Each structure stands twice: as C-alpha cells, then as structure tokens.
Amino acid sequence: EDQVTQSPEALRLQEGESSSLNCSYTVSGLRGLFWYRQDPGKGPEFLFTLYSAGEEKEKERLKATLTKKESFLHITAPKPEDSATYLCAVRTDSWGKLQFGAGTQVVVTP
Amino acid sequence: DAGVTQSPTHLIKTRGQQVTLRCSPKSGHDTVSWYQQALGQGPQFIFQYYEEEERQRGNFPDRFSGHQFPNYSSELNVNALLLGDSALYLCASSLLDRMGSYEQYFGPGTRLTVT
Numbered sequence: 067e068d069q070v071t072q073s074p075e076a077l078r079l080q081e082g083e084s085s086s087l088n089c090s091y092t093v094s095g096l097r098g099l100f101w102y103r104q105d106p107g108k109g110p111e112f113l114f115t116l117y118s119a120g121e122e123k124e125k126e127r128l129k130a131t132l133t134k135k136e137s138f139l140h141i142t143a144p145k146p147e148d149s150a151t152y153l154c155a156v157r158t159d160s161w162g163k164l165q166f167g168a169g170t171q172v173v174v175t176p
Numbered sequence: 177d178a179g180v181t182q183s184p185t186h187l188i189k190t191r192g193q194q195v196t197l198r199c200s201p202k203s204g205h206d207t208v209s210w211y212q213q214a215l216g217q218g219p220q221f222i223f224q225y226y227e228e229e230e231r232q233r234g235n236f237p238d239r240f241s242g243h244q245f246p247n248y249s250s251e252l253n254v255n256a257l258l259l260g261d262s263a264l265y266l267c268a269s270s271l272l273d274r275m276g277s278y279e280q281y282f283g284p285g286t287r288l289t290v291t
C-alpha cells in the first residue's frame with residue numbers, strides 16, 4: 067500500500083534559523099511529488115512539483131529536493147511569514163489522484 | 177485570472193441532512209478533484225471528474241456523489257450526513273496532461289460542520 071510520511075509533525079524556528087522538512091514515500095511508481103503550503107482555514111497553495119531523483123527546485127527561501135525514497139523541503143533564513151503547514155503529496159497514476167502526508171506545521175518566531 | 181472558487185465558505189448542517197458544495201475551476205482547467213481534510217490531517221481524495229464523468233474514486237461511501245457540468249464547474253453532494261463528515265472540503269482543478277506535467281490548484285475550501 068502506498069504511504070507518505072512527513073516529519074517532524076511540528077517545527078518551531080527562530081527567524082533566520084534554517085531547517086529541513088522531510089517527506090518519505092513508499093509507492094509503486096512515482097509520477098510526481100508535490101509540495102504545498104497551507105495557512106490555517108485555507109486551501110493548500112501549490113509550491114513545487116518534482117518528477118525524478120536528483121531534481122531540485124527553488125522559490126525564494128524554499129528549496130525542494132527529491133531522492134528515490136524521500137523529498138526534503140529546505141527553508142533558508144525563514145521569516146515569520148513562512149509560518150504555515152507544509153504538505154507533500156505523491157501522484158502515482160495518469161489521472162492525477164494525490165495522496166497527501168499529514169503535514170509539518172512550521173512556526174517561525176521573530 | 178480567477179483562481180479556483182468554492183461556495184459556500186461555511187456551512188452548518190444537522191446529522192441526517194443532505195448538503196451540496198460547489199466549485200468553479202481555474203480558467204482553462206478541465207479536471208476537478210474533491211478532497212476531504214479533517215482537522216490536523218492531510219487532504220483525502222474523494223473523487224475526480226473529467227469530461228463530466230467520475231474518473232477516479234477514493235475510499236468514500238456512496239453517500240458522497242458528484243457532478244461536473246459542461247462549463248467544467250462541479251458539485252459535491254453528501255447524503256445522510258454523519259458527525260464524522262465535519263471537515264474542510266477542498267476542490268482542486270487541473271488541466272489533464274497524460275504526459276505528466278500538470279499541477280492541481282486548490283480553492284479556499286468549504287468548512288462543513290455537522291451537529
């Protein structure tokens with residue numbers, strides 16, 4: 067059975083303190099790994115799609131990487147506005163059903 | 177460019193009632209997926225509509241049904257509501273590309289509370 071596990075469940079950072087979030091997956095045929103950001107009570111906001119091991123993508127203070135078993139979301143010098151829940155999801159078929167992890171809640175304090 | 181819109185924003189229903197949630201996809205998108213997100217959990221896939229037909233379905237009972245209209249908008253219907261149906265219901269739209277390059281964009285969600 068396909069599984070997506072995110073760690074840690076929660077992360078508290080000081081402003082400027084860089085860190086990484088982990089998304090490990092066990093799936094039968096990855097056809098895309100997606101990272102989303104979700105603010106409380108709102109819908110997920112698309113960040114990145116990664117398709118193959120070794121791929122990296124960056125956006126402002128965020129950088130996503132992918133290996134054959136896991137993905138990392140690196141947050142460099144975070145600011146309080148980076149506080150959110152970060153979700154990863156995998157796609158394993160051509161129709162696009164996403165299977166999500168439970169998310170990592172990030173709090174960045176000034 | 178309007179993004180994905182959903183209505184209503186919030187809804188309170190009584191156990192046993194029926195509810196209809198609505199979604200308009202992002203301009204240019206032809207596929208709509210629905211997800212249920214319980215508090216503190218990741219979204220769970222309910223079903224996906226393409227060309228007005230249900231193409232995929234997750235592990236949800238038949239009480240959950242949907243529809244897609246010719247303009248690509250969609251409805252999610254839930255019958256015989258249970259307390260456990262209380263959740264944030266998310267609609268996501270995408271442009272189906274079987275070559276693999278596409279993303280799902282989510283709406284703001286409808287918060288359903290069943291009392």
